[in-house]
Amino acid sequence: MSSCWTSGHYRRVAGPRRPYSARVTRLVVAAGGGGDAVAAAMLDAALYGPENPAVVLTYAWDRLLVDPVPGPRTPADFTSLGRMAPGVPAITASTEPVPPAGSTLPRLARELPQTFALIDPRHGVQGVTGQLAELVEQLHPESVDLLDVGGDILAHGDEPALRSPLADALTLAACHRLGAPVRLLVAGPGLDGELTAETLRPLLGRLVTTFTPEHAAAVDPVLEWHPSEATGMLAATARGIRGLCEARDTGFPVPLTDESPTVHEVDMDDAFKRNSLAQAITTTTTLTAAEALSREICGFSEIDYERDKATGLASAPPKSFEPESTLTRVASYEHQARARGVTHTTFRHLTEVLNLPGTHRDILKALLLTHCPEQYTPPLWHIPPTT
Structure with a gap:
């Protein structure tokens, strides 16, 4: 079977499979990029084991911890990209970011068994939807999951602690627009320090899995160098660590509880109706337009925050380590x-x-x-x- 798209909806039609569909595949969309891509590898290990690792569709968006350039990276920021589908680049073991850009994705591709495909948000939600459509047509995945660590994908847009709504809203709107079945999963409720576990609890659906030390072991070597805080706390709680963790530049206190290593399903339609920014940007064709709507609805753009911070870092004198x-x-x-x-x-x-x-x-x-x-x-x- 192959697939085609009519009026934005997915349907199967007879036809030959393409090269990447030689094996049964799972597709996981890392909602916010960064640590969500690492968590996708944990999810793959927890739900499916080591056979036929998933394809992870993710942003190259590591913020300023790794990448001194504000905003998400595009295909032009990398060398030696592969190709998952005509409009979907793949990060390979040979891929490198073009200076001054930085990215954790090439190292993830070298160290994890999953295949990493690159979200290109330059063309807004419509562009990301098109990438998803191409991947589904190419791979014929047995499942498509949209994974968010922490749960800020369920934000209205006006929450005081909200820091990074745009990336999640883009992927949520694209998956909702796709028309194919997509399961929305929230891992580690509250671990991103944006919405609390108490706020999220009534919004979460059935428990899908609870991460264990074995699942964390699948990404242990990566978390020795990867800077993601939320996914780091997710793996730590999977190993039984409990307490109160300070994170982010502001020192936001994040409780580490028995609820922290859980993964819950959330109704996609309910999440989309709740997320004001996702609704507003669903027809956007540029990242610039989506960012403008973020300023209007949320009162800020996370890329503006990165721009301001990058300017300050660039003007700061170099510091020695004593x-x-x-x-x-x-x-x-x-x-x-x-x-x-x-x-x-x-x-x-x-x-x-x-x-x-x-x-x-x-x-x-x-x-x-x-x-x-x-x-x-x-x-x-x-x-x-x-x-």
Whole structure:
């Protein structure tokens, strides 16, 4: 069987399969890019095991932790791309970002068994929908899942803690517009620090799975270097870590509970009706138009935030890394965090709170692991109580 598209709806017709459909495939759409792509590999391991790894359709959007250029990367920002379908590039083991751009996707492609296809948001929701349509026609997947870690894909758009609505809204609107069956999954309710688990709980449907240490092990090597906080906390809770974790540049407190490693299904229509931005951008043909609607509906654009932050980082004088003073400042932070009831933090947050550039994150981590290895609860940093 092959497929075609009529009036935006999917139907099967007789015809030959194309090369990528030689094996049964699953397609997972990483709603926000970044850590959602790593979580997609965990989901694939949890639901289907190691046979015939999924195709993960994801943004190359690592924010400023890895990529000094604001906004999502496009195919022009990479060399040696493969091709999943005429309009869908694939990240291969040979793919590299074109400087000054940066991306975690090429390394993910080298280290994980899943195939990573690149979302190109330049043409708005209609463009992403077209990419999805091509992939479904090419792959004939047995399932299509849209995965969001944290649950901010269920935001109205006016929540005070909302930070990154545009990426999720683009993929939600595209999957809703597709017309083919797509299952919306939320993993780690509240772990992204945008909507709380309490807010999300009544919106979640049936429990699909609960991640275990075995599932986390599928991405353990990746999380040693990947900067995603939400997916890092997801993997940590899958291994049984509980407590209160400070994350993001603002030190947002995220509870790590028995609910944290769960994955729930959410009704796609309900999610779309709830997400004001997804509804508004559904007919957009450019990222610029979608971004303008984000400013109008949410009061901001996450790409504007990145632009402003990138300007500040570019004008900041270079900083040297001084191990002894850094250890003293970490101890001071831990003392204050302990008083707030904090039990864990991310290395991204530590880097931010110490006012270190993102390029110093790995140096900071190596320093701390050398001096206090017992406080490392992968991939988080443990803040033990005073003894």
